[in-house]
Amino acid sequence: MKEPVQKEYPRQLEGEKVPMVRFRDVTKRYGDLVVLDSLDLDVDEGEMVTIIGPSGSGKTTVLRMLMALEKINSGIIYVDGQPMTHMPKNGALTWADEKYLRRQRTNIGMCFQHFNLFPHMTALENCIEAPIQVLVLNKKAAVERAEGLLDMVGMLEKAGEHPSRLSGGQQQRVAIARALAMRPKVLLFDEVTSALDPEVIGEVTQVIRKLVNKHNLTMLMVTHQMGFAREISDRVCFFYDGKIEEQGPPEEIFGAPQSERTQQFLGAVLEAT
Amino acid sequence: MTYFEFLNTYGPQLLDGAVTTALQTLLAAALAIGIAVVMGLMRLSHNRFVYGAATVYIEVFRGTSLLVQIYWIFFVLPLFGLTLEKFTAGYIAVGMNLGAYGAELVRGGILSVPRGQWEAATALSMSPAIRMRRIIFPQALLKMLPPWGNLLIELLKGTALVALISVTDLMFVARKINGTTYLSAQAFGSALIIYYVMSRSVITPFMRWLERVMTRKLGRA
Numbered sequence: 001m002k003e004p005v006q007k008e009y010p011r012q013l014e015g016e017k018v019p020m021v022r023f024r025d026v027t028k029r030y031g032d033l034v035v036l037d038s039l040d041l042d043v044d045e046g047e048m049v050t051i052i053g054p055s056g057s058g059k060t061t062v063l064r065m066l067m068a069l070e071k072i073n074s075g076i077i078y079v080d081g082q083p084m085t086h087m088p089k090n091g092a093l094t095w096a097d098e099k100y101l102r103r104q105r106t107n108i109g110m111c112f113q114h115f116n117l118f119p120h121m122t123a124l125e126n127c128i129e130a131p132i133q134v135l136v137l138n139k140k141a142a143v144e145r146a147e148g149l150l151d152m153v154g155m156l157e158k159a160g161e162h163p164s165r166l167s168g169g170q171q172q173r174v175a176i177a178r179a180l181a182m183r184p185k186v187l188l189f190d191e192v193t194s195a196l197d198p199e200v201i202g203e204v205t206q207v208i209r210k211l212v213n214k215h216n217l218t219m220l221m222v223t224h225q226m227g228f229a230r231e232i233s234d235r236v237c238f239f240y241d242g243k244i245e246e247q248g249p250p251e252e253i254f255g256a257p258q259s260e261r262t263q264q265f266l267g268a269v270l271e272a273t
Numbered sequence: 274m275t276y277f278e279f280l281n282t283y284g285p286q287l288l289d290g291a292v293t294t295a296l297q298t299l300l301a302a303a304l305a306i307g308i309a310v311v312m313g314l315m316r317l318s319h320n321r322f323v324y325g326a327a328t329v330y331i332e333v334f335r336g337t338s339l340l341v342q343i344y345w346i347f348f349v350l351p352l353f354g355l356t357l358e359k360f361t362a363g364y365i366a367v368g369m370n371l372g373a374y375g376a377e378l379v380r381g382g383i384l385s386v387p388r389g390q391w392e393a394a395t396a397l398s399m400s401p402a403i404r405m406r407r408i409i410f411p412q413a414l415l416k417m418l419p420p421w422g423n424l425l426i427e428l429l430k431g432t433a434l435v436a437l438i439s440v441t442d443l444m445f446v447a448r449k450i451n452g453t454t455y456l457s458a459q460a461f462g463s464a465l466i467i468y469y470v471m472s473r474s475v476i477t478p479f480m481r482w483l484e485r486v487m488t489r490k491l492g493r494a
Binding site (some may be wrong): 067068098102103105106108109110112114116117118119120129130133134162178179182 | 357387389390392393394395397398399400401403407408411412415490491
């Protein structure tokens with residue numbers, strides 16, 4: 001990414017309620033393909049926002065941009081009032097460098113469709129690795145924290161097992177514990193149940209439900225499970241062509257969608273299930 | 274002279290030569306592994322200079338003859354003021370040559386670690402160095418081991434060329450015996466057998482063992 005002439009972006013105003021996540025005018029292109037088209041999206045602290053939409057609509061891209069796994073082409077993303085994609089330099093905002101990104105990423109945790117646990121480490125080691133290496137926690141504190149989280153996701157008994165010995169659902173629960181071990185402010189779920197066998201989806205959604213009910217964590221979830229999205233979300237965003245086509249409380253989106261595209265999509269999805 | 278008598282007379286010399294070959298192999302392997310890791314990582318760098326330096330190294334050492342490299346290091350470097358003892362020159366040349374091949378194995382092994390592993394490490398805010406050392410490289414290592422077994426056998430056989438700068442290795446001894454006794458079949462036959470035994474019953478079992486240990490350690494047993 002070149003250092004382009006950067007538009008002036010307003011800093012967060014004093015007294016204004018600061019959203020936990022703020023996308024402003026964010027565009028992401030792969031060549032000529034526009035994946036995110038001038039996206040504006042605010043997520044409040046403690047809010048659970050679910051992103052739904054047809055494949056290729058840019059929903060996973062939203063999470064990947066927020067996690068800074070890839071760079072955006074233009075616009076800016078704030079997390080907890082601080083710029084994520086940009087950093088302050090000489091009184092202006094320039095594109096964030098790797099070091100700045102690394103610090104900002106600690107605010108965000110991410111769970112992947114294919115879990116991506118480290119296969120050469122046990123469940124416990126997966127959960128203590130980054131806290132020790134990145135947060136420089138001592139081993140005892142990291143183990144304590146990890147054991148608490150593994151207990152919370154119901155995986156404490158399997159703490160000593162390697163991922164290859166765990167089922168998909170179990171791996172995903174460990175992955176959630178691993179992300180939480182960094183104490184993120186925002187947690188991202190990228191189709192976390194899509195690669196699971198139907199009979200184990202419940203154990204993962206149960207953990208997410210628990211997080212929503214008991215913790216004041218801000219969460220963004222991309223999912224194909226409409227029933228779960230309807231039950232758990234504070235807000236549902238329907239993505240189409242890199243834009244938010246329609247958003248609102250789940251009862252509205254699922255009960256009385258306004259946009260024709262939303263109606264079509266939900267019609268097709270509900271028919272399929 | 275029966276083969277038994279031959280062994281009685283020349284066995285100790287051949288054994289001495291075999292020990293030298295084993296030492297050359299060990300030292301060259303250590304050097305090759307070190308070079309392979311450094312060059313392999315440099316080949317993955319986004320810095321054009323770093324990447325370029327590794328590419329030039331690999332191209333030069335893979336693209337030219339090992340024998341010529343041995344001669345260069347032993348006969349030509351002294352002209353530039355760097356004189357190496359023949360034993361040292363031997364294993365350095367072999368190590369540098371095989372290290373160039375190894376670099377590509379390292380690079381390939383690292384690139385074969387699934388993207389999700391890199392992303393998971395990045396999402397946990399790991400720095401590139403921590404990510405490589407703790408997450409990517411251990412997984413890459415396991416995938417690299419089988420081709421490294423091949424490479425080490427190549428390396429063992431490659432050390433035979435150091436006889437040409439008079440390092441008294443197995444090949445040197447066999448040539449000497451042949452030169453004084455004309456018992457070519459016995460001399461080179463023995464060398465053949467010893468090389469085979471070294472690769473088949475030392476290197477190969479060692480690599481198999483290493484693979485098993487690593488597999489267990491990486492929890493995929």
